[in-house]
Amino acid sequence: MVSTTHEGRQTPAAPIAPSTAPLAIELRGISKAFGPVQANKDICISVRKGTIHGIIGENGAGKSTLMSILYGFYKADSGTVLINGHEVQITDSQAAIAAGIGMVFQHFKLVENFSVLENVVLGAEDGGLLMPSLGKARKLLKQLSDEYELSVDPDALIEDLSVGHQQRVEILKALYRQADILILDEPTGVLTPAEADHLFRILEGLKAQGKTIILITHKLREIMNVTDSVSVMRRGEMTATVSTADTSPEQLAELMVGRKVLLEVDKTPATPGAPILEVEKLTVVDSHGVTRVKGVDLTVRAGEILGIAGVAGNGQTELLEVLGGYQNGTGVIRVNGQELDLTGKASDGQSRRARGIAHVPEDRHDEGLILNFAAWENIVFGYHHDPEYQKNAWIMDNAKIKKIAHEKMERFDTRPLNEKLEAKSFSGGNQQKIVLAREIERNPDLLLIGQPTRGVDIGAIEFIHQQIVALRDQGKAILLVSVELDEIMALSDRIAVMFDGNIMGERLPSETNEQELGMLMAGINNGADATLSEGA
């Protein structure tokens, strides 16, 4: 099997850690199509025992399909799988487990109100009685936690554990089933940087014990830090397999996208003006009675980007919802000096828009777009009351909206440039461009933007970042919420870190680093806050 990089090197010749170790996994010519979509095309990978192999690629490149084939969720149309040199038929997940494969999914498969032990044993009980299995699991858990820093309280309920600990339970589950090959699908998406580092130490430990690990991710930094070798996927094909030591983030990005990509955002220092958004003592209690935002104060000035960093679920979503007008809160929010109504009816998005607040929501599938609507119908979504779009009091001017949609989509380089296509037929990046075109083209004073590049391919990320910076340079205020620390660091003029509904601290990007932000994201504030509230 020959996989080549763009420079024409041959993989087997490249020095992969224990280059003499036998192959743990070998995939030969795996192909899989879903209807007309070729999700995997003639994929070949070989991973040596006792190494960490990364698989990197954009959304929809076929990574998850490939791993689902390896774990028996899908049946490949053609190709063979060899485990430890023997061909195996992986017909379902039981067969995968029997072959020594363990999988840690992006979305954990745990029973929330079961204990750690019960979850570990679930589906792998030794007999009709639970006690012997639980006893055995308890012993094993103790042993594993000593060996690999995998300590978890075996009697704790899953719902009481942090996300990082829940992930350890998933790993323990795989190890309990005697997995020799561990596949992790986007494992750091929900972790703080410190938790991610801890995870990588665990992986190193497992590797030292001879386990083979496959790490699926779209984060270049992780690939560079922990893997021994890396395969790049693009549009269902394996474009290259290289030894990590011989590559660079820039090269990997280029291999993923198929062209050169600017990883850094090109921007000049901000020139902040008058405060546009002022939030004082904002508290939000959600429908379950849980206080999600606990007295937050923040200010965003004209011509600056305030980035809100934090692990998902620490109140950022609720903050955006209140600002966007569809969640109630208490406290004071002023936009352009005028106070917003926070206590009125929950659905007040219309009046927010009238105040010059545009909102790119975190979840574009659930909120930002109606997937079954055509692009042109989506381009007025939320602004459909605007007189510009009406023929008369009742009838909308659909012909005009289509024309406007076409123009806006063209300016935002949306592909395909067909306003009649349903939103669901666009790729993630192009869907986001439709939302951005809608919100930015309205020329708002304040842009709320949540997870601007979640599920967006690298090529489109570049474009979206440029648009955000361009809007800032026009003197608009931008509140950016992202769980991607890289994105926060690259775009923000000021960074506020949210933890458990509080702002843990504010930092200037030039005066901080990922370690410090990571501590803040975990709720630890050592340093003094930068003096940020000075000025006009």
Next chain:
Amino acid sequence: MQAMPKWADAVLIPLISILLAFFFSGLTILAIGKDPVVAIQTMVQGAFGSTNGLGYTLYYTTNFIFTGLAIAVAYHARLFNIGGEGQVMLGGLGVALVCLAIDWPHWTLALPAAMVGGAVFGAAWSFIPAYLQAKRGSHIVITTMMFNFIASAFVGYILLNYLKVPGSMSTESAGFSAGAHLPTFHEMLAPFGINFNKNAPANISFLIALLAAFGFWVLIWKTRLGYEIRSFGESESAAKYAGINPVRITVIAMMISGALCGLMAINNVMGEAERLIDNAPEGAGFIGIAVALMGRNHPVGIVLAALLFGFLYQGGAELTFWEAIPRELIIVIQGLVIMFTGALDNMVRAPLEKLFLTPRKNKKGA
């Protein structure tokens, strides 16, 4: 994701489904020892073979257009209105009250007034479950269904205690005055020299139903309200984000639905019976669900589906009459049509989709 061409989805799938339903109906008829070919001939002859039969078919069709549109409006907001039956009953009460209120001089005055009466009563009846759903989260399927029973009992009570002609044994109101008589097809077509059967109940309401179908199309796809209804139906969270008030849309969509059901009463109460009788809807509220489902919630589809069910109703009655096929079997046939066109949609769709996609496999990319 790239699925079949639109015409296949809109025409081919229902057509194949209907043929399958008829095939299995044929087997059933065969099983009770009758000839399916004769049966289908009798049905077609009975439903379309004479202006009398056609008049009945179109009369039923009118009912089903109204209820089909009603269910479809609610469904565009993803509200499942099972209460069509009760809303038609209340509409009938509204129409009857208007018709009995004064001695109408001419139908051109009586009809608009009766339409308002039926629509308002139907809308009011659907308002209660809508409000309970929007404000209190009481599931609309349960409440509308229960409201059918309440409506039945309520209208029966009003009939017995207030509207029944004193001394009469039958639970029906007094007959409406001649001024509230709607032109039948016989009267409408006579000036053009067309001799339509005098006894057939089809009347001008059929045209009102077609107008309603056109109005439905404008409402759903051309107005801002329709846009909001569809947005809310597609995604409640997105609607909230856009500033669309869920309570408002739920209530409005359900009231339009109830009003359309109520309008049906101009056909059965005012046009046909010319008095309020007990259980006037005869299941039209439920057939509307099947009609909307089969018509893909689009007015053109709904009119065609209503025609099919009108044919089944009228042809089925003929079948009972001439072929001594028990009435229950007609219900079986109707059930088969509903099952194949509605519930088993994917059974036809999946293989058809494969058929359409296979030859293009290599041409189409992502």
